[in-house]
Amino acid sequence: MWSRQDQGFAAAPDSFLPHLARWNGPATAEWSLHGDPDHWTDRWLLIVELIAGNFQPQPQELRASADRLGLKVAWVFHDAIPHRWMHLYGAEGDAVARSHRRYMCGLQLFERVFANSRTTAGHLKDFLLAQGQSSHSLDALIRPLPLAIEFQGSQRTALTSVRQRNSDRLRLLCVSSLEPRKNHRSLIKAIAWLTAHELFHAELILVGWDNHPNVLSEVQRAIDLRLPITWKQHVDDEELQWLYEWSHCTVYPSLEEGFGLPVAESLWHRRPCLTSAKGALGELSSGGGCLRVDTSKWSCLASGILRFIRDPQLMKTLNQEIENRPMRNWSDYVDDLLSDISIH
Secondary structure, eight states, X not given: XXXXXXXXXXXOOGGGHHHHHHTTOOOGGGOOOXXXXXXXXXXXXXXXXXXXXXXXXXXXXXXXXXXXXXXXXXXXXXXXXXXXXXXXXXXXXXXXXXXXXXXXXXXXXXXEEEESSHHXXXXXXXXXXXXXXXXXXXXXXXXXXXXXXXXXXXXXXOSOOOOOSTTSOEEEEEEOOBSGGGOHHHHHHHHHHXXXXXXXXXXXXXXXXXXXXXXXXXXXXXXXTTOSEEEESOOOHHHHHHHHHHOSXXXXXXXXXXXXXXXXXXXXXXXXXXXXXXXXXXXXXXXXXXXXXXXXXXXXXXXXXXXXXXXXHHHHHHHHHHHHSOOOOHHHHHHHHHHHTTXX
């Protein structure tokens, strides 16, 4: 952990470990730091989360502390979204974007950056090129390393709710926080249009916490207008598992992601997903099991939902693609990571 008192890395106290164990981490007794850190050699520190902001250590401080311990440092880079989509979030977005740009600039101080997708790797390279870095040095620094399509602790859902008849109402699930980039507005427009034309023989459950007042207002207005939409803000793991079993398919209309965990989770639960064909989502959805559309256009979302409603055979085809699709697991991820940094 980072010790504010010592302004450097330190072993996490035992009191911190039960919290990590609770969220699928190793049991408290399985954590260890072998030997005296002052004598570590050829060791890597992997930083898996975003560290940025006024209350976090700066990249220069992290670099100096790692050097004192003889550590090489690799980062997992999730996305450049706060920089690329700041216009969606007003004045607050501008402040967050400045902080995120400082963080991205700081990544060039370290030995390796593992980006969650080829798209995200390209966004980081383009940003650092604009800061004056050479293409050759960035090729050595940044590596695409897609995440796993494996949700440990969550049982894979069986194909028990596949629609058998055209008359069956389609059960749609959307798992996503309520914020502008997730594009609930276009999804609601699509459902409103289909409902107005008596084509939406379906129901939709939205799962996700309120993360922006404008999006919350749009969702609430849709519910008040009696569109067939239900919103569940607080859902635990057990209820989410049930919702995947309830659903026929999912929809994820987001405009941009660094990887697309909700799409991966849908595939893990054997539920076809209506999502984007572009960027990191396009990379993930191209492997099968997804109906790919231009999610920036509500009319394309409407057309995709209508295809799901009218064509049960499409669902069966996508389900078969899911069954035939190799599911990248966390062992694959670790093997690729260790191979890159030459630890065996």
